[in-house]
Amino acid sequence: MQRIIYRELRSTPKVWGLMALCGAFVAAAGFSVLYVEEYGHIVTGMNNQIVWGLPHVFAIFLIVAASGALNVSSIGSVFGKMAYKPVARLANVLAVALLVGGLAVLVLDLGRPDRLIMAMYTYNFTSIFAWNILLYTGFIGVVAVYLYTLMARGVSPRTQKMVSLVAFLWRLALTTGTGSIFGWLVARTAYDSAIMAPLFIAMSFSFGMAMFMLVMILTTSVSNRVYSPELRTRQARLLGVFVAAVLYFVLVHHLSNIYLAKKTAYESWILLNGGIYTLLFWVGQVLIGGIIPLVLLFHPKIDVKKGYVLLAALLVVIGGLAQLYVIVVGGQAFPLDIFPGFEVSSSFSDGVVASYRPTLLELSLGLGGVALALMLAGLAMKFLRIVPENLTDDNVDPVLLTD
Amino acid sequence: MTMPASEKGAEISRRDFLKSGAALASVTLAPGVTLMAFGGNASADGLKPGARWGLLIDAAKCPSDCSACVSACSAEQGWENNGLDTDPQWIRKVTLRDKKTGRENSLPVMCQHCDEPPCVDVCPTGASFKREDGIVLVNRHTCIGCRYCMMACPFKARSFVHEPVTNQKTISPRGMGTVEGCNLCVHKIDRGDGTTACVEACTATGHNAMMFGDLNDPESEIAKAVSTYASQELRADLGLNLGVRYQNI
Numbered sequence: 335m336q337r338i339i340y341r342e343l344r345s346t347p348k349v350w351g352l353m354a355l356c357g358a359f360v361a362a363a364g365f366s367v368l369y370v371e372e373y374g375h376i377v378t379g380m381n382n383q384i385v386w387g388l389p390h391v392f393a394i395f396l397i398v399a400a401s402g403a404l405n406v407s408s409i410g411s412v413f414g415k416m417a418y419k420p421v422a423r424l425a426n427v428l429a430v431a432l433l434v435g436g437l438a439v440l441v442l443d444l445g446r447p448d449r450l451i452m453a454m455y456t457y458n459f460t461s462i463f464a465w466n467i468l469l470y471t472g473f474i475g476v477v478a479v480y481l482y483t484l485m486a487r488g489v490s491p492r493t494q495k496m497v498s499l500v501a502f503l504w505r506l507a508l509t510t511g512t513g514s515i516f517g518w519l520v521a522r523t524a525y526d527s528a529i530m531a532p533l534f535i536a537m538s539f540s541f542g543m544a545m546f547m548l549v550m551i552l553t554t555s556v557s558n559r560v561y562s563p564e565l566r567t568r569q570a571r572l573l574g575v576f577v578a579a580v581l582y583f584v585l586v587h588h589l590s591n592i593y594l595a596k597k598t599a600y601e602s603w604i605l606l607n608g609g610i611y612t613l614l615f616w617v618g619q620v621l622i623g624g625i626i627p628l629v630l631l632f633h634p635k636i637d638v639k640k641g642y643v644l645l646a647a648l649l650v651v652i653g654g655l656a657q658l659y660v661i662v663v664g665g666q667a668f669p670l671d672i673f674p675g676f677e678v679s680s681s682f683s684d685g686v687v688a689s690y691r692p693t694l695l696e697l698s699l700g701l702g703g704v705a706l707a708l709m710l711a712g713l714a715m716k717f718l719r720i721v722p723e724n725l726t727d728d729n730v731d732p733v734l735l736t737d
Numbered sequence: 738m739t740m741p742a743s744e745k746g747a748e749i750s751r752r753d754f755l756k757s758g759a760a761l762a763s764v765t766l767a768p769g770v771t772l773m774a775f776g777g778n779a780s781a782d783g784l785k786p787g788a789r790w791g792l793l794i795d796a797a798k799c800p801s802d803c804s805a806c807v808s809a810c811s812a813e814q815g816w817e818n819n820g821l822d823t824d825p826q827w828i829r830k831v832t833l834r835d836k837k838t839g840r841e842n843s844l845p846v847m848c849q850h851c852d853e854p855p856c857v858d859v860c861p862t863g864a865s866f867k868r869e870d871g872i873v874l875v876n877r878h879t880c881i882g883c884r885y886c887m888m889a890c891p892f893k894a895r896s897f898v899h900e901p902v903t904n905q906k907t908i909s910p911r912g913m914g915t916v917e918g919c920n921l922c923v924h925k926i927d928r929g930d931g932t933t934a935c936v937e938a939c940t941a942t943g944h945n946a947m948m949f950g951d952l953n954d955p956e957s958e959i960a961k962a963v964s965t966y967a968s969q970e971l972r973a974d975l976g977l978n979l980g981v982r983y984q985n986i
Contacts, residue, residue: 445882
């Protein structure tokens with residue numbers, strides 16, 4: 335067994351080509367931000383009924399995936415699975431990159447992004463949004479310290495473990511905060527549930543692991559390095575468990591809602607008659623993001639089927655975006671029940687399902703956030719020693735191979 | 738029913754409780770460092786001490802074909818709705834049909850000026866705030882346009898300004914990229930008009946379906962009316978203690 339060696343990515347056309355591709359998406363997002371800044375949100379598909387659209391779907395996906403990516407690192411440091419240690423550095427970097435990408439989308443979709451500084455010094459502590467500002471910025475700081483303990487010489491294992499534990503607890507708090515943005519909205523039938531916090535934590539495990547594996551497969555492929563098939567298989571199986579956990583929380587959430595008479599109208603809409611939202615729920619979230627990945631990830635030959643792992647991780651990401659679209663946009667589209675027992679109508683879409691048609695500008699901003707995250711992670715890999723060069727089965731912890 | 742001041746003082750509100758938790762957390766995290774002040778300045782000059790401004794709306798007197806209150810608000814505050822989903826709507830007429838009996842009626846819905854406003858709770862910068870006299874407002878200078886208040890409002894009372902605004906009223910500055918809603922004609926209240934544009938318009942039509950006043954002043958017409966006749970709050974189950982009450986829904 336050799337010591338794990340970390341090396342910067344070499345300057346190859348493939349590496350710089352991918353960076354340029356990401357850069358193009360970031361530039362397109364920049365254009366869309368300036369365009370919306372100039373003309374207002376009138377040029378997007380959002381309106382006074384659907385106030386959070388496609389950018390929020392991407393932003394929340396990235397933020398949730400960020401805390402999940404850190405999990406890959408926590409499994410090694412906090413839970414003692416030494417086989418995960420060699421990829422801990424990359425997991426930390428990816429976690430910060432995803433968070434920055436997500437926050438960029440969130441911030442640039444504000445009505446007044448130029449006033450962001452307001453959110454830095456006029457806090458309202460009853461707002462979970464304000465708490466999240468602290469949780470997000472703190473996350474970057476904590477993960478940076480954690481990365482330092484992983485990369486610096488002479489840091490005691492005890493210190494490293496302590497820092498990793500703080501980072502793990504911080505990420506749990508962060509995702510609880512993100513889920514509670516919705517969970518604490520008492521006015522809307524689709525939200526208003528404490529289960530949103532644990533659901534979002536399960537989603538973060540799943541989306542974060544999927545994003546990590548995609549980045550790992552891509553990086554090792556373009557840099558001609560090895561992604562230990564044994565580690566890959568272990569991570570794939572764990573991803574399967576996370577996908578199942580998400581499905582479980584979704585099932586419990588919907589069953590609980592169906593049991594409550596006041597929520598049955600919403601449930602019958604979203605599960606049966608909700609048009610695009612019903613389609614995205616069953617086909618996007620459950621089938622593409624849940625059942626198919628489960629079948630692939632628990633395939634008996636998954637250890638030799640790298641393509642299955644790649645496909646499953648991709649489907650988890652696509653299903654995750656579909657799930658967030660259903661939660662964020664679908665939850666707003668269903669009419670508010672201001673007058674229980676009455677049929678209502680007005681000039682302000684009372685009593686009807688709100689319409690929303692996302693524009694290319696919003697898609698461009700969302701994809702720009704993903705590209706920014708990947709570009710930041712790529713640059714870090716290019717200039718820092720975070721990606722192992724010799725991650726073969728022989729070099730991962732032998733305990734893993736025997737248990 | 739209003740609570741005597743002595744009882745109010747003995748209670749700690751939910752918001753105060755949350756703030757004390759936040760204060761404790763920030764002291765624990767960074768002792769000796771004061772990074773921010775809690776809450777906004779909810780007191781303004783000329784506030785009537787102890788007032789709780791509100792509206793009483795009688796749906797039985799509100800004809801379905803009348804929207805004088807909506808037009809008056811639009812003219813007074815300088816917003817315009819041309820039927821697009823992106824247009825602002827500070828006040829709207831809603832037609833109701835009882836699902837069981839088929840009875841129809843109509844009423845205006847605007848910001849309900851909650852005593853426990855969810856929009857104020859969720860606003861990250863404190864731009865959404867409640868004055869001491871119960872009026873819920875948006876400070877357009879500190880609103881960053883995150884729209885979380887619109888997600889949180891149970892009454893869809895707020896609008897986001899989707900495009901550049903022109904010909905603004907000096908009494909009611911608006912701005913693209915920020916959120917706005919009924920301000921209970923705060924400029925009229927502060928200059929002592931004792932009414933709002935919507936109530937004035939409703940009275941002028943002769944329908945008299947809307948009444949404005951101080952819910953905390955036992956001698957006011959509105960306080961007498963709500964203590965004599967049955968009235969209700971929208972979404973009373975949420976326990977938000979609204980400043981707008983309805984009769985005959």
